[in-house]
Amino acid sequence: MDQIFDIPAERPWSGIVRQGQTIRIEDSFGQQAIDTIFYAAHDFGERYSSQETLKANGRAYIETGAKVMSSEGRLMLTVTADTSGRHDTCAGCCSCESNTVRFGHDTRYLHACRENFILELSRHGMGKRDIVPNINFFMNVPISPNGAMTIDDGISAPGDHVELLAAMDVLCVISNCPQINNPCNGFDPTPIRVVIRDGIGG
Amino acid sequence: MHIHRTPDQIAADRARYEDHQRRGLTFAPKALPDPSPLPAPPPDPARVLGTEVIAGGWYWTCTLTAGQVIRVEGAAGTSVSLAVWAARDASERLNLPDTVKVQWTTELRKGRVLLSDMGRVLLSITEDSSGAHDALTGGSSAADVGQGVRNCRDNMVLAAGKLGLDRRDIPAVLTLFAPVRVDAGGHFGWRGSLLSGRA
Incomplete structure (x- = not known):
């Protein structure tokens, strides 16, 4: 039986994905960044590592076939499907604090992913120190050979989705990104959908 | 359904972002100082507070x-x-x-x-x-x-x-x-x- 979760614009969510289950993350309206962190369900001290993941895949972007690695160098999930083709894990999540540096002090009191993560992690006994560099599904952050990095318009269309098969039991924590100061959400944050089911395919 | 932002709001935010982008990608790199010389000149010994030689792998x-x-x-x-x-x-x-x-x-x-x-x-x-x-x-x-x-x-x-x-x-x-x-x-x-x- 599929578990379906509709996540409103700008809101956080968390849920358990068991070993052998697949999580589908759907960008229901297109051009919506979905900030995501995974924790080993039985030991939150082991969690997603962008650096282990980048190293394991040898690629600057998350794509079909990518291994999602933990801080202990273990496989957490594998990307088994992707209709979009571009996901980031270098640019991290937005925060009120970094927004002020990036976009000016008048953005200080706008909702941000770090607020979502602190609130959602607090439900699991974790806090700010547990926020690690995350995956940004559907966020388009090209990095040039000269090092230049920018957040470009998202390339995801309504209904685009990515699927990941869990190699261990994981807690998935999502911030449905509320950023309106750059194009990662088309300047217009929208709802998303998460579906968890047994096995691959379906 | 979500609450849509107005086209005017979106256009204003995009214009501001593109201005930041231009400054960050085009102007800022031009303002960077030249690299330091190599070999580096030794620091003034009178101002050195401590030195540590870290063993390889440590x-x-x-x-x-x-x-x-x-x-x-x-x-x-x-x-x-x-x-x-x-x-x-x-x-x-x-x-x-x-x-x-x-x-x-x-x-x-x-x-x-x-x-x-x-x-x-x-x-x-x-x-x-x-x-x-x-x-x-x-x-x-x-x-x-x-x-x-x-x-x-x-x-x-x-x-x-x-x-x-x-x-x-x-x-x-x-x-x-x-x-x-x-x-x-x-x-x-x-x-x-x-x-x-x-x-």
């Missing part, structure tokens, strides 16, 4: 107060991974994603800064003869080098442990003297030619 920690300078000198072929915590509150720590996106570059060199997760500058790169550092792929782990060989991850666990912290507190690390760059196809590669600092 770790070391120190506390800097605001206004102090740390010089990291790597023997040829040596890379050095760096984690940073705010001394007054270790929950504030190096945040490389913010560091690279705020400065519109993954290439950290003289004139760039290292930012914390709270939007504050932890360290400024005031001299740099290399300019070939890796802000993306981190250091080695046991999986990379094999059991029984010292690795960066274990070093960070040990260093954090002796500061009263644990593995939950280890941020993504900056690796100095590691010319890892992304090619046009999105693959990481080691561009040794950058280590001269003049490429």
Whole structure:
């Protein structure tokens, strides 16, 4: 039986994905960044590592076939499907604090992913120190050979989705990104959908 | 359904973003200072507060107060991974994603800064003869080098442990003297030619 979760614009969510289950993350309206962190369900001290993941895949972007690695160098999930083709894990999540540096002090009191993560992690006994560099599904952050990095318009269309098969039991924590100061959400944050089911395919 | 923002709001936000983008990608790099000379001139002995020679494969920690300078000198072929915590509150720590996106570059060199997760500058790169550092792929782990060989991850666990912290507190690390760059196809590669600092 599929578990379906509709996540409103700008809101956080968390849920358990068991070993052998697949999580589908759907960008229901297109051009919506979905900030995501995974924790080993039985030991939150082991969690997603962008650096282990980048190293394991040898690629600057998350794509079909990518291994999602933990801080202990273990496989957490594998990307088994992707209709979009571009996901980031270098640019991290937005925060009120970094927004002020990036976009000016008048953005200080706008909702941000770090607020979502602190609130959602607090439900699991974790806090700010547990926020690690995350995956940004559907966020388009090209990095040039000269090092230049920018957040470009998202390339995801309504209904685009990515699927990941869990190699261990994981807690998935999502911030449905509320950023309106750059194009990662088309300047217009929208709802998303998460579906968890047994096995691959379906 | 979600509440749509108005076309005027979106256009105004996009215009402001594109202005920031132009300044960050086009103007800021032109304002960077030239790399430091190599070999580096020795520091004034009267101002040196301490020196440590770190054995290959090992770790070391120190506390800097605001206004102090740390010089990291790597023997040829040596890379050095760096984690940073705010001394007054270790929950504030190096945040490389913010560091690279705020400065519109993954290439950290003289004139760039290292930012914390709270939007504050932890360290400024005031001299740099290399300019070939890796802000993306981190250091080695046991999986990379094999059991029984010292690795960066274990070093960070040990260093954090002796500061009263644990593995939950280890941020993504900056690796100095590691010319890892992304090619046009999105693959990481080691561009040794950058280590001269003049490429």
